[in-house]
Amino acid sequence: MSKNMMSMPDMAMMDMSVMQACMDACSACEQACTVCSTQMMDCAPACMNCADMCNTMMRSMMRMQGMTPASMMSMLDACIAMCQTCMDMCMMHADDSDVCRMCAQSCKACMDACMAMKDMMMASA
Amino acid sequence: MSKNMMSMPDMAMMDMSVMQACMDACSACEQACTVCSTQMMDCAPACMNCADMCNTMMRSMMRMQGMTPASMMSMLDACIAMCQTCMDMCMMHADDSDVCRMCAQSCKACMDACMAMKDMMMASA
Amino acid sequence: MSKNMMSMPDMAMMDMSVMQACMDACSACEQACTVCSTQMMDCAPACMNCADMCNTMMRSMMRMQGMTPASMMSMLDACIAMCQTCMDMCMMHADDSDVCRMCAQSCKACMDACMAMKDMMMASA
Amino acid sequence: MSKNMMSMPDMAMMDMSVMQACMDACSACEQACTVCSTQMMDCAPACMNCADMCNTMMRSMMRMQGMTPASMMSMLDACIAMCQTCMDMCMMHADDSDVCRMCAQSCKACMDACMAMKDMMMASA
Numbered sequence: 001m002s003k004n005m006m007s008m009p010d011m012a013m014m015d016m017s018v019m020q021a022c023m024d025a026c027s028a029c030e031q032a033c034t035v036c037s038t039q040m041m042d043c044a045p046a047c048m049n050c051a052d053m054c055n056t057m058m059r060s061m062m063r064m065q066g067m068t069p070a071s072m073m074s075m076l077d078a079c080i081a082m083c084q085t086c087m088d089m090c091m092m093h094a095d096d097s098d099v100c101r102m103c104a105q106s107c108k109a110c111m112d113a114c115m116a117m118k119d120m121m122m123a124s125a
Numbered sequence: 126m127s128k129n130m131m132s133m134p135d136m137a138m139m140d141m142s143v144m145q146a147c148m149d150a151c152s153a154c155e156q157a158c159t160v161c162s163t164q165m166m167d168c169a170p171a172c173m174n175c176a177d178m179c180n181t182m183m184r185s186m187m188r189m190q191g192m193t194p195a196s197m198m199s200m201l202d203a204c205i206a207m208c209q210t211c212m213d214m215c216m217m218h219a220d221d222s223d224v225c226r227m228c229a230q231s232c233k234a235c236m237d238a239c240m241a242m243k244d245m246m247m248a249s250a
Numbered sequence: 251m252s253k254n255m256m257s258m259p260d261m262a263m264m265d266m267s268v269m270q271a272c273m274d275a276c277s278a279c280e281q282a283c284t285v286c287s288t289q290m291m292d293c294a295p296a297c298m299n300c301a302d303m304c305n306t307m308m309r310s311m312m313r314m315q316g317m318t319p320a321s322m323m324s325m326l327d328a329c330i331a332m333c334q335t336c337m338d339m340c341m342m343h344a345d346d347s348d349v350c351r352m353c354a355q356s357c358k359a360c361m362d363a364c365m366a367m368k369d370m371m372m373a374s375a
Numbered sequence: 376m377s378k379n380m381m382s383m384p385d386m387a388m389m390d391m392s393v394m395q396a397c398m399d400a401c402s403a404c405e406q407a408c409t410v411c412s413t414q415m416m417d418c419a420p421a422c423m424n425c426a427d428m429c430n431t432m433m434r435s436m437m438r439m440q441g442m443t444p445a446s447m448m449s450m451l452d453a454c455i456a457m458c459q460t461c462m463d464m465c466m467m468h469a470d471d472s473d474v475c476r477m478c479a480q481s482c483k484a485c486m487d488a489c490m491a492m493k494d495m496m497m498a499s500a
Contacts, residue, residue: 027277034312037423040415045191048412048423052184053200055305056177062284066170071203071210075178078203081196089191152402159437162298165290173287173298180430187409295441302431303450309427316420316464321456325428328446328453335446 018120019061025113026058026079032106033086036099043089043100050086053079054110069125076114083107143245144186150238151183151204157231158211161224168214168225175211178204179235194250201239208232268370269311275363276308276329282356283336286349293339293350300336303329304360322371326364333357393495394436400488401433401454407481408461411474418464418475425461428454429485444500451489458482
């Protein structure tokens with residue numbers, strides 16, 4: 001059996017409010033990115049990528065039975081990296097577009113929530 | 126500007142056949158995982174997570190304008206880790222279910238294609 | 251040009267609070283269905299179908315520039331029909347599972363919100 | 376019990392090659408639309424909506440246990456309407472963009488495959 005198959009941190013040990021906050025931040029970021037992508041600015045492909053990654057991240061937290069610590073950590077890293085990319089691109093237009101500025105803020109909030117989720121998982125491992 | 130904003134490897138330098146093979150493997154894996162998840166075996170949540178991750182991965186390769194090397198590498202790692210988790214779970218039922226065995230094979234093929242994509246990106250960086 | 255290409259009802263004529271409520275109901279239903287699908291009860295395939303349809307519905311309302319009245323009405327009908335199917339299946343387990351009962355309630359709320367959206371579009375056509 | 380809960384046409388009565396062709400056409404259309412949306416032309420929001428609808432349609436055919444004839448027919452109608460909208464928008468650029476012309480062709484093929492699926496379901500009802 002793969003070493004990845006060690007069980008997830010005991011749910012009873014995990015702070016569910018941290019995970020709920022992360023799911024909410026992913027959902028909000030998916031929505032902000034979807035709206036931002038319709039502006040047809042050069043951030044649009046990053047926004048679409050970020051919307052899809054955030055939706056996948058949110059759903060995976062709702063299906064923890066199908067995650068391992070390794071796949072969870074790796075997916076959180078990918079979500080953080082994708083939000084960083086999208087935020088950087090939207091920040092270039094933040095002075096010109098309220099939608100881009102709000103999208104960048106949602107990306108930042110999602111990154112922070114994913115980092116808190118990683119911290120919590122490491123603390124309860 | 127974030128250090129993530131360095132540009133993607135010059136598309137002209139990248140081997141497009143490697144990227145096309147990776148997109149095809151992601152698409153095939155999404156489909157195999159979606160079918161496998163309907164069996165209501167204990168691999169189902171992992172299959173659903175893997176289907177979503179593979180779709181997000183495939184779409185991101187079709188929207189490379191919205192990726193950076195950092196976010197691309199991180200997403201490839203997440204896809205590899207998720208395929209590993211799903212493959213491990215499905216392999217437990219491989220003797221009992223042809224669908225699980227085929228799902229595990231699709232996960233393995235997708236992992237290999239993502240690793241080839243990482244190698245190609247590093248070589249052309 | 252196809253007759254489908256007549257323009258969407260003038261946004262200025264539409265009640266944006268109705269559309270916002272519909273997007274919120276779709277998002278809530280996607281989440282309830284995703285959670286419900288992890289129970290591995292016989293409603294799970296319907297829940298997964300409903301989660302995907304609700305996400306597609308929500309995103310399409312965020313990208314109205316890419317909709318016509320015909321495609322919008324048709325997609326609302328599909329979302330209503332999918333929520334009906336999921337609700338019917340989950341109601342069979344409503345006495346045994348709080349998760350199924352909440353999922354059925356989210357489906358009902360999403361159906362109602364989609365119907366209100368249809369009414370609003372017809373009134374502003 | 377809702378009238379929607381009558382069972383799906385007996386799978387043994389259905390022509391699986393028609394359904395497989397429809398799933399393949401949905402997958403091809405999702406990919407063509409995703410690529411087309413990155414061009415940042417005014418068809419992009421329609422392409423994104425169509426990509427999401429086609430993916431939802433494909434997955435639902437892979438999870439027929441969670442469909443009824445009513446929800447299946449309604450979702451096929453929505454997919455046809457969305458492909459029509461996307462095709463109409465992309466055809467406006469067909470002379471200028473090979474990507475738009477290929478996207479429109481994929482939409483047409485997907486519409487035809489969904490119509491064949493409807494015919495087959497009605498014949499086997």
